[in-house]
Amino acid sequence: MKPVLGLLKDIEIKGMAHITGGGFYENVPRMFAGGLGAVIDTQSWPVPAVFGWLKDLGKLNLDDMFHTFNMGIGMVVAVSADDAEEAARRLNELGETAYMIGEVTEKKTRT
DSSP states (O other), rough: HHHHHHHHHHEEEEEEEOTTHHHHHHHHGGGSSSTTTEEEESSOOOHHHHHHHHHHHTOOOHHHHHHOOOOOEEEEEOOOEGGGHHHHHHHHHHOOOOOEEEESSOOOOBO
16 A cells, blocks of 8 residues: 555555455546446456465356456556656566556446
8 A cells, every 4th residue: 555655655546446346347436527437448457366276266257256356456546648658667677566457448348
């Protein structure tokens, strides 16, 4: 969380979601005003192997996985498109592993 607080000093953060119980499908939409959502590119980060194991063991489909788990993304930070590369660079410099995983849209959040 400290790296995100450092980011706030110079980059306007438009929304944040800590991806906990409820996974992406419940947590990401909470950071947007009415009518906004996000399109998430599920191929934009390496999903830790434990999630494949859980999927197989529980006989879950991918939709269930994103409803339940964070799939390796602990926090989502929304910034303007103009600030995205700088925000990711700075978070990486501060020891986080940041990925650009999607974009804000006027549609419901989906992968």
